[in-house]
Amino acid sequence: MSDSDNKPEKAIVLLSGGLDSATVLAIANERFDCHALSFDYAQRSLSEINAAQRLADKFSASFQLIHIDEGVMAGSALTDDSIAVPEDAVDEGDIPVTYVPARNTLFLSHALAVAEVMSSQDIFIGVNAVDYSGYPDCRPEFIRAYEDMANLATRAGVEGKRLRIHTPLIDKSKAEIIRMGDALGVDYGLTVSCYQANAEGEACGHCDSCLLRQKGFEEVGVSDPTRYF
Amino acid sequence: MSDSDNKPEKAIVLLSGGLDSATVLAIANERFDCHALSFDYAQRSLSEINAAQRLADKFSASFQLIHIDEGVMAGSALTDDSIAVPEDAVDEGDIPVTYVPARNTLFLSHALAVAEVMSSQDIFIGVNAVDYSGYPDCRPEFIRAYEDMANLATRAGVEGKRLRIHTPLIDKSKAEIIRMGDALGVDYGLTVSCYQANAEGEACGHCDSCLLRQKGFEEVGVSDPTRYF
Numbered sequence: 201m202s203d204s205d206n207k208p209e210k211a212i213v214l215l216s217g218g219l220d221s222a223t224v225l226a227i228a229n230e231r232f233d234c235h236a237l238s239f240d241y242a243q244r245s246l247s248e249i250n251a252a253q254r255l256a257d258k259f260s261a262s263f264q265l266i267h268i269d270e271g272v273m274a275g276s277a278l279t280d281d282s283i284a285v286p287e288d289a290v291d292e293g294d295i296p297v298t299y300v301p302a303r304n305t306l307f308l309s310h311a312l313a314v315a316e317v318m319s320s321q322d323i324f325i326g327v328n329a330v331d332y333s334g335y336p337d338c339r340p341e342f343i344r345a346y347e348d349m350a351n352l353a354t355r356a357g358v359e360g361k362r363l364r365i366h367t368p369l370i371d372k373s374k375a376e377i378i379r380m381g382d383a384l385g386v387d388y389g390l391t392v393s394c395y396q397a398n399a400e401g402e403a404c405g406h407c408d409s410c411l412l413r414q415k416g417f418e419e420v421g422v423s424d425p426t427r428y429f
Numbered sequence: 430m431s432d433s434d435n436k437p438e439k440a441i442v443l444l445s446g447g448l449d450s451a452t453v454l455a456i457a458n459e460r461f462d463c464h465a466l467s468f469d470y471a472q473r474s475l476s477e478i479n480a481a482q483r484l485a486d487k488f489s490a491s492f493q494l495i496h497i498d499e500g501v502m503a504g505s506a507l508t509d510d511s512i513a514v515p516e517d518a519v520d521e522g523d524i525p526v527t528y529v530p531a532r533n534t535l536f537l538s539h540a541l542a543v544a545e546v547m548s549s550q551d552i553f554i555g556v557n558a559v560d561y562s563g564y565p566d567c568r569p570e571f572i573r574a575y576e577d578m579a580n581l582a583t584r585a586g587v588e589g590k591r592l593r594i595h596t597p598l599i600d601k602s603k604a605e606i607i608r609m610g611d612a613l614g615v616d617y618g619l620t621v622s623c624y625q626a627n628a629e630g631e632a633c634g635h636c637d638s639c640l641l642r643q644k645g646f647e648e649v650g651v652s653d654p655t656r657y658f
Contacts, residue, residue: 266498272539274546295584302542305582309538310501313531317503337582345578352571353534355524 217251220326223381234261287406304337374416389425402429446480449555452610463490471499516635533566603645618654631658
């Protein structure tokens with residue numbers, strides 16, 4: 201009996217290869233047959249895609265890499281080499297320079313199409329409104345509005361089936377997320393959080409994402425398996 | 430003085446190369462400096478992309494072709510060769526087989542990212558709730574929900590600027606659309622409406638889209654410049 205026979209319902213899981221989305225995959229995997237989506241959007245760190253592939257394999261999830269044209273999400277420190285990634289202080293600006301235009305909207309919209317094609321009504325995304333409060337598309341009100349829109353946009357809504365956007369981490373601290381993932385057997389050594397990780401997946405240790413991750417592991421009191429360059 | 434100096438505000442116009450979106454471009458061009466977006470999503474008729482490029486040139490709009498991965502919007506008669514395009518009777522089913530999963534959501538989401546990158550607050554789309562009432566993503570309630578979501582998703586909403594989704598054709602008949610476009614100088618000979626047009630942009634004359642177009646031109650009482658194969 202295969203894994204998918206035990207879990208007849210399929211879920212689409214947005215998987216960046218970072219700590220948060222790895223934890224979300226572990227959570228979704230408890231109940232659903234998971235299909236993981238990763239994106240190549242000409243981001244600075246492409247090693248996260250390799251991390252995502254390894255995580256999907258680990259949880260026996262099917263894996264799909266989707267390309268988004270270069271330039272569509274320009275103007276962020278994560279997609280434009282001329283804008284430096286801030287280091288050694290968590291960016292407390294209104295909207296951090298690492299914000300990527302309409303990224304979660306585009307990721308969710310691809311997930312919505314794939315969900316419709318696969319007859320899935322469940323999409324998981326690892327947004328977090330605690331550590332990423334400056335990103336407009338990580339806020340609970342955005343997710344609620346997206347879900348409402350999605351149910352009007354597609355066949356599911358017309359046919360009276362409710363499509364759900366699951367955000368199991370939205371109100372969790374990094375430490376809580378690590379504890380949840382640990383309990384579900386996530387190997388955080390496979391994940392890449394750094395905004396400017398090198399090709400081998402080694403982290404800088406200085407960007408917002410590295411700092412938030414380090415703080416989380418310190419709070420939990422376990423050692424972070426991150427490799428640094 | 431260039432055209433864009435006269436119209437300081439930029440609009441993003443979704444341009445399929447068909448009759449409706451050509452009319453929308455003409456309408457948007459009255460007030461805005463237009464940037465046209467077309468999509469290659471492995472659709473049956475790729476000649477519409479050439480039509481879109483010619484229409485953009487005609488209205489001095491900048492033109493961007495965006496690729497969406499094959500398979501993301503599968504399962505429609507327009508994206509799957511194994512599903513026939515219905516002929517010689519307008520599909521009155523609940524949701525026509527030519528419905529493409531989450532298409533307008535994906536198109537609008539790319540437009541949203543591009544609008545944010547270009548500091549535009551205005552997106553135009555040629556949806557029509559009269560002739561395409563079976564497409565969930567052509568309904569006014571979908572567009573309103575999308576606009577609400579878009580304003581939560583992006584920088585514009587956080588900074589108190591309202592992003593607008595313009596749908597100038599949403600309640601218009603095909604005949605009314607043709608009259609509007611005629612008055613604005615649209616050369617309908619450049620447009621391709623057919624769901625299965627050949628590489629030269631010649632139409633079948635039998636699909637829903639051809640039938641609705643023919644009916645529109647008959648009502649207006651002018652001859653349709655469409656070339657048939």
